[in-house]
Each structure stands twice: as C-alpha cells, then as structure tokens.
Amino acid sequence: MMNQFLHSNTAIVSIQKSTYDNLNIESLLKPIGGFKNYISKGERVLLKTNLLNATEPEKCIVTNPVVISAVAKSVLKVGGIPFIGDSPSGQFTKRRLKRVYKKSGLIKLSKQLGIELNYDTSSKKIDFPNGKRLQKIPIYNFVLNADKIISLPKIKTHSFMMMTLATKIMFGSIPGLTKAKYHSMFLRRKEFAEMLIDVLLVAKPNLIIMDGVVGMQGEGPSSGDPVELEVMLASENSVALDLAICKMLDIEPIGIPTLKEAKIRNLWPLQIDYPLLSPKDVKYTGFILLSSAGYLLTGKKTPDRFPCPNVKCIGCDQCVEVCSRKAIKIVDKKAKIDYSKCIKCYCCHEVYTYNAIDLETMI
Numbered sequence: 001m002m003n004q005f006l007h008s009n010t011a012i013v014s015i016q017k018s019t020y021d022n023l024n025i026e027s028l029l030k031p032i033g034g035f036k037n038y039i040s041k042g043e044r045v046l047l048k049t050n051l052l053n054a055t056e057p058e059k060c061i062v063t064n065p066v067v068i069s070a071v072a073k074s075v076l077k078v079g080g081i082p083f084i085g086d087s088p089s090g091q092f093t094k095r096r097l098k099r100v101y102k103k104s105g106l107i108k109l110s111k112q113l114g115i116e117l118n119y120d121t122s123s124k125k126i127d128f129p130n131g132k133r134l135q136k137i138p139i140y141n142f143v144l145n146a147d148k149i150i151s152l153p154k155i156k157t158h159s160f161m162m163m164t165l166a167t168k169i170m171f172g173s174i175p176g177l178t179k180a181k182y183h184s185m186f187l188r189r190k191e192f193a194e195m196l197i198d199v200l201l202v203a204k205p206n207l208i209i210m211d212g213v214v215g216m217q218g219e220g221p222s223s224g225d226p227v228e229l230e231v232m233l234a235s236e237n238s239v240a241l242d243l244a245i246c247k248m249l250d251i252e253p254i255g256i257p258t259l260k261e262a263k264i265r266n267l268w269p270l271q272i273d274y275p276l277l278s279p280k281d282v283k284y285t286g287f288i289l290l291s292s293a294g295y296l297l298t299g300k301k302t303p304d305r306f307p308c309p310n311v312k313c314i315g316c317d318q319c320v321e322v323c324s325r326k327a328i329k330i331v332d333k334k335a336k337i338d339y340s341k342c343i344k345c346y347c348c349h350e351v352y353t354y355n356a357i358d359l360e361t362m363i
C-alpha cells in the first residue's frame with residue numbers, strides 16, 4: 001500500500017452535486033468501480049478525516065460527520081472494518097483526541113455505527129530515500145497499520161498553503177508536535193510543499209472522497225467563512241482531484257504550492273476524465289481566497305501577516321504548546337508573542353481555541 005507513486009497518464013475524477021441530506025456516496029463511487037473496487041472483506045480501513053481542532057462541524061473546520069458516516073456505512077456494506085483517525089493540531093494525546101472527537105460529533109457517530117476511533121498515539125520512522133526534504137518520515141502507526149486508507153478532506157482555504165485539499169491532508173499522518181517542528185525546518189512555502197509531497201508519497205490514500213458540500217473560504221483553515229458549494233468529488237488520484245477543484249473554483253493551480261511541487265515532480269496526470277459532472281458543470285463563481293492569495297498567485301512577495309492574539313484570549317496555553325519557536329508566552333492570562341522569534345507558520349492560528357488569534361499585516 002505504501003510507497004506507490006501517484007503518477008498516471010489518465011485519472012478519473014467523479015463529481016456530483018450533493019447536500020448533506022442527500023449525499024449518495026455510492027453513485028459518486030460508481031464510475032470508479034464502487035467501494036468493492038477498493039475494499040476487501042475483513043480489511044481495516046482508515047477514514048483519514050480532517051480534524052484540525054476541537055470544533056463543531058457547523059463551523060466547517062472539520063470534515064462533516066455526515067460524510068464520514070456515509071463512507072463508513074458503505075465500507076461496512078462491502079465487509080470492511082472502518083475506523084476514524086487524524087492528528088489534530090497540538091499535542092497528540094488521548095485526552096486531546098477525546099475532546100476533538102467529542103466536539104466534532106464523532107463519539108456519537110462511533111457509537112451509532114459501532115466503529116472505532118483511533119487512540120493509538122505511537123509512530124514509526126519510514127525510510128524514503130527518494131524524498132526531497134525527508135528521507136526518513138515519522139508516520140503514525142494507525143496510518144501504517146491500516147489495510148486501506150480513504151482520505152476525507154474538506155475544501156478549505158489555508159493561511160500557509162493557500163488551499164488545504166487532497167494533496168495536503170496526509171500531513172495528519174505526522175506525529176503531533178513534529179508537524180510544528182517541520183514548520184520551523186521548512187520555512188519557505190516551496191520547502192514545506194516539497195515535504196508535504198514526500199509525506200503524500202509515503203502515506204498515499206487508496207481513495208479520496210472530498211467534502212465540498214459546505215467548504216470554507218476567506219481566512220482558512222480555521223477562521224474563514226462557510227461557503228455552500230454543494231459538491232462531492234472522488235478519485236484515487238489526489239493531484240487530479242485538487243486540479244479539478246481549482247477548475248471548479250477558478251483558481252490558478254500553480255499558485256497552490258503542493259500542486260506546483262506535484263507538477264515539478266511530474267505527478268500531474270496528462271488527462272483527467274470526468275464521467276459524471278465536469279468542473280465546468282459545478283463552477284462556483286466568487287469563491288473568496290485568502291487576503292494574501294493574490295501575492296501567491298502572481299509570485300510576488302507575500303505581505304507579512306503576523307498572528308495577533310485578540311480580546312477573546314483567555315490564556316489557555318494551547319498556542320504556547322504548538323509554537324516550535326517558543327515565541328509565545330502567557331502574560332497576565334493573555335498570549336503574548338515575541339515577533340522576533342515568529343516564523344509565521346500560523347500553527348497557533350490553526351489551534352483556533354476561542355478564535356483568539358487574528359492574522360494581521362504589520363506596517
């Protein structure tokens with residue numbers, strides 16, 4: 001399962017209009033052979049969701065549990081054993097996982113369907129001699145031990161990588177605070193994207209099902225606004241799927257660092273077939289990108305946006321935990337940032353606790 005390359009001349013991306021009341025995952029999967037094409041009886045299937053932080057699904061920061069539920073039911077139907085896992089921002093502890101699962105509606109879901117939530121926090125280093133940035137990649141055992149991986153990303157903007165889509169979601173295979181460390185090691189977007197593609201090539205999902213019913217626009221991945229796109233997409237090719245979303249939202253794909261890096265590594269398919277709807281059929285006009293996106297797309301220098309704690313801060317300490325540069329201290333029960341140490345990785349912003357960090361341009 002691991003170490004397969006993504007490159008193929010032709011890829012298929014299945015796209016259909018959907019609402020959370022009417023997902024019809026099985027018709028979405030039909031053109032690519034249905035779930036039975038990917039899952040055999042008795043296989044443990046990781047549903048790798050986007051669980052960025054402990055938030056209610058209505059905020060659109062995490063993959064909607066309705067999508068996870070529909071996919072889990074389909075996996076059960078073909079005899080697979082689904083389980084849910086991801087590594088949220090911050091420390092990867094059982095306590096934190098429980099909190100994230102609870103807020104995002106997954107404890108209820110796991111009880112309803114009788115499926116497991118991952119609490120295994122162990123990991124192993126995997127050799128990847130061809131890696132551009134990482135030749136040894138620490139990957140969580142819950143990812144490595146899965147027989148199959150179905151990734152369930154959500155269409156969202158991203159403060160550092162512009163969009164968080166299928167080519168980025170497997171970053172959640174990397175142990176908790178190592179993710180923050182990588183922000184410190186790979187300061188430039190290009191370097192970070194090179195690392196992300198290394199990770200994707202080692203922890204490659206067998207199937208990707210994108211939650212695009214309600215996405216996030218503006219200042220994602222945690223402080224943007226929900227946007228009703230009413231679409232679901234599926235493919236076995238992460239790059240093809242992200243390229244389809246770029247067409248649908250009228251985004252220049254080369255402006256997304258992971259897609260640019262995928263192109264450099266010759267991972268873009270020569271042809272993408274759309275057996276159901278095409279990106280044109282579901283075109284969404286007016287999707288709001290990050291305020292800094294224009295700079296990324298034109299290749300000009302991104303304006304310096306720094307994390308600024310706002311009045312909602314209660315000094316809970318979680319941003320201190322994720323800051324690899326030790327730039328944050330709690331002073332008088334408020335987060336205080338030493339900007340001489342800050343590398344603008346935005347990990348503290350992603351933690352989202354109390355929505356207490358804004359990104360601001362300093363003049």
Ligand code: SF4
Pocket residue numbers: 309312313314315316317318319320334335351352353354355356357
């Ligand atoms: S900024 Fe947010 S995470 Fe940091 S201390 Fe304040 S409330 Fe907690």
Ligand code: SF4
Pocket residue numbers: 307322323324325326327328337341342343344345346347348349
């Ligand atoms: S304070 Fe700066 S370096 Fe620390 S997590 Fe936030 S953005 Fe990253």
